[in-house]
Amino acid sequence: MSGRSMTVSLLAVLVLFIASNALFIIKETERGVLLRFGQVVTPNLEPGLHVKVPFVNNVRKFDGRVLTVDSTPERFFTQEQKALIVDSYAKFRVIDTAKYYTATNGDETRASALLSQRINDGLRNQVAARSIQEVVSGERDQLMAAINRELDVVARTELGVEMIDVRVKQIDLPQEVSESVYRRMNAEREKEARELRAQGQELAEGIRAAADREVTVIEANAYRDAQEIRGEGDAEATRIYADAFGQDPEFYSFTRSLRAYQESFQSSGDMILVKPDSEFFRYLKDSSGALKEPADAVN
Template structure:
């Protein structure tokens, strides 16, 4: 191979090397800044194909997607000076590439570490002004919204990142107080159960007393109505008997005697001691009754 060919090949390699160092690509999921001797000269490079001056410009790329920082569980104290173990996480993305590079040197791990500290500080301040009930359930959503708003301002100003969301994964009591809290909650529930049972028994006694009183009143009214109906029936029957007797006194006396005979001789072993001329034998001696 001649010296001329070697020179051409060497020039082609040099040109290829220079071009490869002068061209760079920014993807849609990336954010980047261009540096010139360590100084930011282009803080917001758009996605696409770009050129730079080899050995003069340097490009730092960052992940432009939403990232997650998972903070370590921390112990916070509530308004009642009760300790809680709070486990949280946050979603963020790079918003200001120049500030992000300046504050973290473009290192995501460092950014997450700084952001985790600020999340814990925000949680500590929010939990300190609330009770356990408010932190656990009553104002949990409001607490998250307040932390997100305040942390977003600080993170954007200091770190150049936007806080998308802050959430609490889990809230636990420290092991040293869990048992005492459980016993107190159990005692409160038992007290509440006793109060409910006492109230239920009181209501039950009142209902039973009202029912017994109503039963007594209903029975008395029913007995009164029955006696009135029975009296009216007896009066009507007596009137009918009297009317029938007045129409045919002899027939009435005859039927009364037959009924008396039937009742007297109903038992086979019964004995009657009567005078032979007794009125009882009137229709036995004469079917016409002595007429």
Template sequence: MSSRNMTIMIIVALLVFVGSNSLYVMKETERGVLLKFGEVVNPDIQPGLHWKIPFVNNVRKFDGRVLTVDSQPERFFTQEQKALIVDSYAKFRVKDTTKFYTATNGEEARAMGLLSQRINDGLRNQVAVRTIQEVVSGERDQLMIDLAELLNDVALTELGVELVDVRVKQIDLPPDVSESVYRRMNAEREKEAREHRSQGQELAEGIEAAADREVTVIKANAYRDAEQIRGSGDAEATRIYADAFNQDPEFYSFTRSLKAYQESFQGQGDVLLVQPDSEFFRYLKDSQGGK
């Protein structure tokens, strides 16, 4: 290879090297800053193809999409000094590229770490002024709204990021107090169950007493009505008997004597001692009854 060809190849290689270090592309999903000897000279590079001076300018690119920082669960104390384990996360994106670069050196991991610390500090302050009931259910949404408003200004001022949202994923009791809380809740539920059972027993006894009283009244009324009906029937039967027997008193006396004879001599070993001229043998002596 001649020296001329070698020189041409070297020039071409230099041109390719300078061209590759002079041109860069900024994507739609990226944010970036243009540096000149480490100083920010363009904090808002627009998407597209751009050029820079090799060895003088440098470009730092950041992800411009919404990012997620997942904080580690932390122990916080409520207003009544009850411990809670709170697990949270936040959504953010780069807003002020100059502030973001100077605060984090353009490192997303460092930005997430700093933002996570501020979220935990904000959560600690918000939980400390609320009761455990308010944190768990009563004012949980309001807690996140207040925290997002407070942290958004801090995050933008200190880190150059916009806080899109802050959410609490889970709230748990620490393991060392979960058992005692469970026992207390169990005792409260048992107490409530006993109260319900005693109220039910009292109500049942009242219903049973009312039913027994009603049964007694119904039976008494039924017995009274039955006795009245029975008395009326007996009176009617007596009247009918009396009317029937008054039509022939002698026949009635005769049938009564026969019935007395039948009942007196039912057993084979029965013995009856009476006077022969007793009234008992009236119809045995004379079928006409002495007439």
């Protein structure tokens, strides 16, 4: 290879090296600043191809997407001095690259730490102005909206980022308080359960008493109706007997005597002493029932 070819090759390599250091690309998902010896000369570089002076200018690129800062759980005190463990997170996005670079040196970890500190300060102030009921459920949405508004102003001014949202993930009681609260809640639930059981027992006794009373009334009414029906039947039977025997009184007297004989002499050892002229044996002497003068006593 001749000296001229070598020179051309070296010049080509030098041009490529300079070009590679002079050209840079900002992606759609990135934000960037152009520095000159560490000083910001062109903030908020737009996405696309850009040119810089090699060895003089430097480019710092940042993630332009929505980022998340996850704060560590912190202990805060409510208006009534009740301790709560609050775990939160926030969403932010870089909007002022020059301010962001100046405040954090382009370090996302440092930016997250600064935001986390400010989130905790905001939460501390908001929780201190509310009761535990308002923090947990009553005004939880209002609390997060207030923190987001206040933090967005501070973040834009100091860090050059936009606060998109601040959310509380979890609110817990401290461990030493949780046990006592759990025991108190358990005692309250047991008391409520005993009251409900007592009310149920009272209601059951009332239902049983009403059922027993109804059973007694039904049985009494049934017995009364049965006695009335039985009495009506006996009366009807007596009337029928009276009508039947009224047609032939002598036959009725005869059948009654036969029944009396049968009941009086049911066994061979039975014995009766009566006068011979007693009406008891009138039908034994005469089937017509006519009485005669007795001659001897009958055994």
